[in-house]
């Protein structure tokens with residue numbers, strides 16, 4: 001690990017001053033960044049430790065719920081406002097990592113975690129456009145079982161590893177940030193980026209911006225929701241495919257509103273509004289769920305080792321929707 005400076009500002013304003021130093025990075029719980037520093041994949045010159053900033057509350061806000069960026073993943077998952085009003089968010093958090101990691105990881109850090117693509121993570125691989133733009137992508141000809149089937153580019157086929165982010169995409173969360181030029185709100189769909197020609201850039205956060213909170217918007221209906229994660233082991237494994245499904249049924253049992261997001265398949269949580277629209281007006285059932293699943297994976301382009309993900313994704317969507325529909 002390369003030597004680095006460490007600073008722990010006491011306020012957001014001081015954090016914004018510290019982050020202006022060249023080569024500096026925010027440090028949340030450190031569960032991802034410190035790993036990457038040990039590997040030599042990331043080597044910040046200054047760590048600006050923000051995890052003790054007073055941004056660790058969960059409260060009702062504008063009819064919804066505001067979760068401070070420094071709230072631990074485990075605290076958010078167990079909080080009554082999250083569990084009762086947004087069960088899909090709680091379930092997604094609890095499906096991630098291990099209890100020990102969730103006790104350290106912060107909400108802001110979870111959004112910013114880097115891909116788990118082996119070729120990115122391990123700097124002994126020379127080719128990685130995410131680490132060294134222009135060097136190539138070793139995953140495309142390599143072992144790509146965990147990689148993207150949707151939204152990838154000839155430069156990068158990595159996937160975003162977060163479970164939480166899939167649920168946040170489904171409930172249309174809004175990310176609150178503060179930066180040198182003031183505060184702004186970023187709709188979740190615009191927070192992460194597809195790789196395109198610039199895979200080194202994961203998000204639309206501007207230099208120096210700090211995530212301060214995540215807003216879960218008012219939704220009368222996300223209680224009928226389910227997060228399904230398919231993985232190689234029952235715990236402590238990243239998703240091969242995951243689905244956040246949220247349904248609103250009218251008094252006759254027809255679908256009034258639906259939200260669907262998939263994880264493990266793309267460089268960002270994958271949503272296709274047309275798939276959600278297909279469900280509206282129908283009674284829950286395998287046929288319409290399968291139609292929505294087909295729409296969600298339309299245009300999938302698997303690689304040598306991950307062709308299985310296409311049908312796995314379809315089946316996971318049908319199962320997640322069936323589980324959500326069965327809730328009372």
Ligand SMILES: Cc1cc2nc3c(=O)[nH]c(=O)nc-3n(C[C@H](O)[C@H](O)[C@H](O)COP(=O)(O)OP(=O)(O)OC[C@H]3O[C@@H](n4cnc5c(N)ncnc54)[C@H](O)[C@@H]3O)c2cc1C
Pocket residue numbers: 025026027028029030031032033034035050069095096097098101104105106107108109110111112113114161162163164209210211212236237238239
């Ligand atoms: C073995 C293992 C298994 C895991 N399994 C899963 C899993 O199954 N599902 C899952 O979702 N996750 C999983 N994780 C990832 C884990 O959830 C993340 O490491 C964690 O959420 C990152 O949060 P952190 O606070 O520790 O971030 P850090 O490691 O501190 O930071 C990560 C990045 O976020 C930036 N950052 C941190 N806070 C802010 C902020 N407020 N504003 C702007 N930038 C910020 C940092 O600069 C850094 O680039 C796993 C991790 C490990 C080590």
